Structure formats: structure tokens, C-alpha cells
Amino acid sequence: MSTTYTMDAGTSRANPTPSPLKRLTVPAIRRQKGATPLVMLTAYTVRTAQLLDPYCDLLLVGDSLGQVIYGLPSTVPVTLEMMAAHGGAVVRGSYHAVVVIDMPFGSYEASPEKAFESAAFLLKQTGAAAVKLEGGAAMAPTVRFLSERGIPVMGHVGLTPQAVNALGGYGARGRTAGEAEKIVADAIALDKAGAFAVVIEGVVEPIAVAITHGVSCPTIGIGASAQCDGQVLVAEDMLGLFERTARFVKRYDDLAGRISAAAESYADEVRSRAFPTADQTYAPKE
Template identity: 40%
Template sequence: MSVNKEIKRITTVQVQEMKHRHEKIAMLTGYDFTMAKALDEGGIDIILVGDSAANVFAGYETTLPITLDQMIYHAASVVRGTTRAMVVVDLPFGEYQGSIDQAYLSAVRVMKESGAHALKLEGGLEIIDNIKKIINAGIPVCGHLGLTPQAINKFGNFGVRAKDDNEAEKLKADALALQEAGCFAIVLEKIPAALAAEVSASLAIPTIGIGAGNQCDGQVLVVNDMLGMTKGFKPKFLRQYAQLYQEITGAVGQYVADVKSVNYPNDNEQY
């Protein structure tokens, strides 16, 4: 698609205005300079530098192993590749849950060293004071409720969350608390669509869903999954817009064949 070159960097204010004028928010994850440039040129509103880099870049089973230094590295790479998209960065596991001071210092490091525009933290009332401290320091925060991957060992699986009444009520209370604390948006992951619709309608700030139905104010997917680069991973909520795994393996196979047959480089490809 063609992007208006006069559009300036998207901010938290613009993201909230999108909800109020009923314009859906498009978010994808991004972890490197090259992909960030492509996403930015494609017109994406927000790039999330997710701790899912632990899965798609490093091959870990969970997001827990990734460090703050590694998140800063990925975030700085993405920021350098964008001119329009807002860049939001996950604070990784263990860097904000322990204390208010720890959360504040982790947040400041990411913002100062990466040049990102906002942070995302998983959890609700249990970390609300930590979130308030970060926001009061002038750092925008996006909340994250529902399936929170950093708590996967507590949940035991990656199944749908908040299906029972007690968990659904807690999620609604957490969402209101995050809004009152000053969060500019909330990611809702893998919860019933009806609950996500109810929460979205109850909030003045936008919700961004992943596996949470189409009544959220926006959607997010892991870019490697959306582009079909993650072999064998196809949850119900995932729509693949390309099949790049096959494209890449096919291209590599052709390259190997050309090299071995001395078809590459040809006369026009050498000095």
C-alpha cells in the first residue's frame, strides 16, 4: 500500500484518537532493522518489539530467557528502521515484577538506550504500583492481560484464558485499574471474543487483541507467524498472509543448485 509521506511519527495520542473515531489499530511484532523498514513502509501503526524474540529468534520454548540487554538491542534496531510507526517494547520477565525501583530503572534503560516510544508490561493489579511509577516518570505504558506468556509456568499451557467467571471478573478489574493508572492501551491475548468485546466497550483507551476476536480496537500478530515463516505453527487465530518458509527454502535450494552447477555467478555477475 502507499503511505502518505507527510504522516509523522504515530504517538500515544494518535493511537487513542483512532479508538475514538473507530479506526482499527494495526500492530505487528518486529525485531530487526530490515523487517522494521518493511513494516514501516507497509503502513503498520505500531511495531511491538516483543519478548517473543526469545522464541522466533533464539528458539526458546518460552519468552522467559530473554534479557533486558537483548531487548534493548532488538528495540534499537527496530527504531533505526522506522520513521512513521510507533515502537513499543516489552519489558522482559524478571525486570519489573520485583520492586517499584527495579521496574523504574528497567524502563528508563530501555527508553534511553533504544529510543523506543513506549513499553509493554504483563499483569494487572499485582504490578499496578510499578506501572504507575513508570508512567509518572513520563514513560507511556501499554498493559497486557489474558494469556500473559511470562506467566506460562503458572498457567501450565497456552490455552484460552478467562473462560470462567472469576478469572473474567479479575481481567475486567485489571483492565480498569490499568486505565486508571494511565496506560494508553491494553493488549488482550487469547480470551473469549465476547469478553474482549465487553472490556473494549467499557474502556476509554484502546484494546489490541491477539486471539481475542474482532471487537478489539486493534489487532497484533507475531510477524514471523503472519508471514508464514514459522513452520508447523498454526493456532486458530493466526491468518498467514504469505508462505515465506517455503519461499526461502525454495530459493536456498535453487542457490545451492546454481553454485554446485557453476551456474552462479555467470559472466554478468563477476568483475
């Protein structure tokens, strides 16, 4: 008796079931410059990734998980290990979107070599397609170093949360002519260094427009402008899980209210012994 084995090209050890959607690539994202706007949301868990993936071009495993998931006061305490754990979960939960992982504070600033070590660790541990780092012209040599060694890099200018201590808070950036010029120059430097996309966060709108028109790679706005080549939000903010959010967040749902209502109903039924009913319990076999 002989057995013939055939390989399904749509499966792999990383994805043992056929992928319902073909995953996008970094070059495909870059080609979207000036075309249909790119959709990006944050994701930190398998289930969230599963729910968001069909609608997103990119999923960002943001270091905002420090605040959203762990209740930390800022993104500064986030570690490479935390990013790797959540990054792997998001890759496992997605089939379509390009998964980008934030490089946490302290993991890339010292030198391009240190940045490569950290980025390689994240990509090996997770299977993600790219990393994101904050900073402008000062980080351009690092972006070039990584890009030339096969690691796609997304830049981030304007309001950079990892620099909150230096910036003095989370206010909008670029209100003075000098600061506006620097932010535009920072984005151009990252573009020339090889960044495949640049996030523009928390800037006065003319800056975002100027950057979008002045760089060859796609721009992704958050508190920037609808004229950017794409938009990103923290999914938990967009879904209404937090009472306080930044001005640039639009709430598309009130999950906090709905979860609270569901928990209240559950508590009432438990205390009144209305739950569980026969539908949720097991009867002995006759």
C-alpha cells in the same frame, strides 16, 4: 569567504535523512479509541522495521524474540540487553510507527522503582516511545508509577506468556466465570492506572468485547475479537515463516516455502556451476 549553514527541520542525528513520514505519538494512538482500528506487528530487526513501518501504527519489539530469533523455549530467559539491542534496531529502521518495547520477565515485577529503572534503561538505549508489561491489577501501581514519571505504558492481560509456568501452558483464558471476571477487572485496573493501551491475548471473545467497551484506552487484540480497537500479530507467524502457529494466526504468505525454494534453486545452480555467470563476475580491464 563566508558559509551559511541551514538546518533541515526534518532531519536529526538520530535520523540523518529526511523522514518520509511523520512518526505517530502515544497521545495520537490513545485518541484512536473507537476510531479506525490500530495496526500493530512485531519487529526485531532494522530491515523488518523498514518493510512494516509504512503500514503500521505501532511496532512491538516483543519478548517473543526469545523464541522467534533465539530459539528459546519461552520468553522467560529474555534479558534487558537483548530487548535493548533489538529495540534500537527497530527504532533505526522506522520513521512512522510508535515503537513499543516489551519489558522482559524479572525486570519490573519486584517494585515500581525497579520497573522505572528497567524502563528508563530501555528507552534511553533505544529511543523507543513506550514499554509494555504483563499482568493485571497487581501491576496497576507500577503502571501508575511509570506513567506519572513520563514513561508511557502498554498493558497486557489474558494469556500472558511470561507467566506460562504459572498458567500451565498457552491455552485460551477466561473459560470460567471467575477467570473471565478477573481478566476484565485486570484490564480496567490498568486503564485507570494510566495505561495508554491494553493488549488482550488469547481470551474467549466476550471478554475482549467487554474490556473494549469498559476501558477508556484502546484495546489491541491477539486471539481476542475483531471488535478490539486494534490487532497485533507476530510478523513471522503472519508471514508463514513457521509451520506451527496458534489458532488465532492468519497466514498472509508462505515465506518459509518461498525461502526454501529459493535456497534449493541456489544450491542446484552452485553445484551445477550455473552460478555465478558473467553477470555476477568481474572481467579484467582492457
